[in-house]
Amino acid sequence: xxxxxxxxxxxxxxEGATVAFNCTYSxxxxxxxxxxxQDCRKEPKLLMSVYSSGNExxxxxxxxxxxxxxxxxxxxxSKLSDxxxxxxxxxxxxxxxxxxxxxxxxxxxxxxx
Amino acid sequence: NAGVTQTPKFRVLKTGQSMxxxxxxxxxxxxxxxxxxxxxxxxxxxxxxxxxxxxxxxEVPDGYNVSRLKKQNFLLGLESAAPSQTSVYFCASSYxxxxxxxxxxxxxxxxxxL
Numbered sequence: 001x002x003x004x005x006x007x008x009x010x011x012x013x014x015e016g017a018t019v020a021f022n023c024t025y026s027x028x029x030x031x032x033x034x035x036x037x038q039d040c041r042k043e044p045k046l047l048m049s050v051y052s053s054g055n056e057x058x059x060x061x062x063x064x065x066x067x068x069x070x071x072x073x074x075x076x077x078s079k080l081s082d083x084x085x086x087x088x089x090x091x092x093x094x095x096x097x098x099x100x101x102x103x104x105x106x107x108x109x110x111x112x113x
Numbered sequence: 114n115a116g117v118t119q120t121p122k123f124r125v126l127k128t129g130q131s132m133x134x135x136x137x138x139x140x141x142x143x144x145x146x147x148x149x150x151x152x153x154x155x156x157x158x159x160x161x162x163x164x165x166x167x168x169x170x171x172e173v174p175d176g177y178n179v180s181r182l183k184k185q186n187f188l189l190g191l192e193s194a195a196p197s198q199t200s201v202y203f204c205a206s207s208y209x210x211x212x213x214x215x216x217x218x219x220x221x222x223x224x225x226x227l
Contacts, residue, residue, distance in 0.1 A: 002155075031212045032213055042221070044156070049213070091212045099210040099211065099214055099216065105155045
């Protein structure tokens with residue numbers, strides 16, 4: 001079983017739609033959670049951190065459910081520029097002495113006119 | 114401030130050839146990482162460094178070597194390339210190992226091994 005699992009999609013949505021992505025993680029000791037965005041043939045970039053109480057950044061809302069080991073990302077009023085792959089990322093532990101990030105394979109979003 | 118840069122951007126190798134990928138960062142970060150990204154899989158850590166002169170193995174280190182002679186540079190070497198090493202390679206850096214620290218990624222190197 002993968003440590004971080006995501007639906008690969010693609011999610012094809014019209015402009016203005018609301019879309020939600022989910023992610024599950026297997027390590028209950030995970031400490032930090034993030035969503036990264038990766039455009040086609042580009043590097044991943046941090047979109048937002050995910051906090052236990054849930055957090056919002058403009059049109060983006062992230063939620064964390066530690067009991068179910070589940071993370072979500074909600075995008076409201078989708079724009080064409082939101083088309084990308086969204087990576088769910090979990091920080092598991094630092095026993096190795098470094099900031100260990102575990103990446104999901106990503107969910108692809110395609111927003112069309 | 115260029116952030117994290119990688120050279121080359123693209124490379125095609127024949128099986129058995131060797132090459133070195135260069136990563137450079139100008140953010141004075143202590144920690145640097147090499148990942149590979151393959152279709153349908155998340156990024157996987159190859160090697161990492163917690164400071165100048167140090168290196169350590171990540172999740173998939175076989176077939177790769179690294180060096181960190183200067184704080185700003187992290188080199189990834191393939192001594193004898195194999196087709197299984199065809200991938201996109203990303204370098205990243207972070208200021209510390211705190212769980213909240215962001216890792217900043219370079220633009221990637223697309224490597225094909227024939």
